[in-house]
Structure formats: C-alpha cells, structure tokens
Amino acid sequence: MKAYQDEGEIEQELEHHQKLLAKRRNRLRERELQAAEYGIDVPPHISNEVSSLQEQVKALEEKISSLQGQIKALEEKRREKTRKSVFNKKNKSFIRDILEGKLARPIIIGLLVMLAAISTALCVLVFFVVQLLDNTTRQPIKTSDATITPSFLVSFTSEAMESNTIVPADTSGSVDITSNLSPKEFVVLYYEYINHKRYEEAWSMLTVNYRANHDQGGFAKYRDWWERQGNANPTRIDIISSDGSRGRQIIEVDINYPDQNKIAIYRFEVIYVKGDGWMLNRYCDMNYEPLCSEINM
Numbered sequence: 001m002k003a004y005q006d007e008g009e010i011e012q013e014l015e016h017h018q019k020l021l022a023k024r025r026n027r028l029r030e031r032e033l034q035a036a037e038y039g040i041d042v043p044p045h046i047s048n049e050v051s052s053l054q055e056q057v058k059a060l061e062e063k064i065s066s067l068q069g070q071i072k073a074l075e076e077k078r079r080e081k082t083r084k085s086v087f088n089k090k091n092k093s094f095i096r097d098i099l100e101g102k103l104a105r106p107i108i109i110g111l112l113v114m115l116a117a118i119s120t121a122l123c124v125l126v127f128f129v130v131q132l133l134d135n136t137t138r139q140p141i142k143t144s145d146a147t148i149t150p151s152f153l154v155s156f157t158s159e160a161m162e163s164n165t166i167v168p169a170d171t172s173g174s175v176d177i178t179s180n181l182s183p184k185e186f187v188v189l190y191y192e193y194i195n196h197k198r199y200e201e202a203w204s205m206l207t208v209n210y211r212a213n214h215d216q217g218g219f220a221k222y223r224d225w226w227e228r229q230g231n232a233n234p235t236r237i238d239i240i241s242s243d244g245s246r247g248r249q250i251i252e253v254d255i256n257y258p259d260q261n262k263i264a265i266y267r268f269e270v271i272y273v274k275g276d277g278w279m280l281n282r283y284c285d286m287n288y289e290p291l292c293s294e295i296n297m
Contacts, residue, residue: 007074014067021060028053183249183270184237186278191255195231199223207271207279230259240267247272252286 031050035042181189186205193202203211203219211218226232236254243249251268265286270278 007071010067010070010074014064014071017060017064017067021057021064024053024056024060028057181278183239183251183278186270186280187237187251187253187268188234190280191232191234194226195233197227199226202226205278205280207273207281210279210281210283213282229257232257235263 028050031046031053035046035050038046190202190205193199193205199222200219203222211222233256234253235256236252238252240250240252249270251270253266253268255264255266256262257264267284267286268280269282271281273279
C-alpha cells in the first residue's frame, strides 16, 4: 500500500480514482449494450473487454473504500488531538488561575464548608454515643418489692437541685431533708448527691458515728475519695431487716462504678433521727463478709 504524506494527498488520490471509476463504469455499460445486441454471437474482443472492465471497476471500488477509510482515520486522529489540546489548555488555565489567586477564595470557602459539615456530623455522633453510654450505665434500680428509678426524685429534688435551694449541709451535723423519704429513696438520693458532686449534702446524710468510724480525715478526705471513684449508680436495693420501733433499717445495695468497670455490694445501717430524718449510720463491703457480721438486727 502506498504511503501518503498527508490528508490532502489522500484526497487528491481519492478524487483521481473516483474519476477513473466513473469512466470505467461508462465504458462497461457501453460494451455491455454492444454485447447484448450481438446476443450469442458476441465477438470475443467485446466479451474480453467486458470481463476486464468488471475487474477494473471492482479494484477501483476497493481502492476508493480504502482511501476513504484512511481519510476518516486521519480526521478522528485530528479531532482527538484537538480535544487533548483544549483539555490541556483548560488545565493550564485552571492551574494558572490557582497560582494567580483567582480561585483561592472559592477553594477556601469550599474547604471551610466541608470542614463545617464534618464537624457537625462528628458532634451529632458524639452526642448519640454519650446518650447511649449514659442509658447503659444509668439502669433502673431493682428492689425486692418494686423498681425505683432516679426519676422518682423529680418531685422532691429536681427543682431544688437546679435552683440550688437544697439546704447546704454543715459538716458538724445533718439536715432534715430526708424526713419524707423511704429508706430506699434515701439511699438513691445519697448517690444522686455523689454523682452530682454535691458532697456536702451527701456528707450531711452521715451520722457522727459513721464519720468517726469511716472518715477520720474529715470532709476533705471524704470528698477526695469520691472524686477518685467517679459515678456510683445503685442497681439493686433490698431491705434485709427492719426495726420500725427503733427506726432502724438494714439495706443491701449493689453499686455499679462505670468509670472503674466494677460492681460492689454494700450493707448499710440507716437510722431515723427525729428532726433530722434518715441517716447513714454504718456500712460495710459485702466482699469482706466477716466485717459485715455486726450489721444485723
């Protein structure tokens, strides 16, 4: 196959072959008419020329088809080159705009919007995780006769806690804030104070006897100990025995310490002091059973 230099040369060759094809076809038609007039007595030279012209027409048609394919391929290559050239120009223009600062402001704004969206999504995720963890650790309190949740204290303590109208305890005595509570409610309130870091109120719910036996370091040591413990959530409260005439109750309590991933079982002795209400008088850790033998009715 002849190699052509450019598309123009191919087009010239195509035009030349198209003219040759037209002439060969005209000549073929003339000879075919002459052969038809002779019928079966057609002279050999006419018959031979008809066959030769048919082969020439076929060869020219194939040549023309090949040239047209070459032109089409060159046109496609030219269009592809043009597309790449335009793309490269656009990229160069985009990069130049960035370097010259024309696109700096839109890009910065876009990045800030994206960061704001990511921050919002993270805040929402953290909120739901905190809620889930809180719901997991703040389980309802199961007792032997009922289920008590911290929400029962709403009517008694919620407004007071939020408005700070609960009487602050002085560390030498107690206040009668627990007079209207049952012993179980008293225990729940005690730990509500602990978890809200209202250690003075919790301290005021301890008898002088308790403070002397368990907190020789005074209120400061008591507060520091609870700061190290973290939250303490009662999950079971059972009255073991009761002496109504003396206002004395023995209570067992399961305490979940979520910050330490542990559960402790305590036995409390609570007593009712006239004018002061329920007070925590003694306690022991049930993990050390011998120490708890004395806290019985």
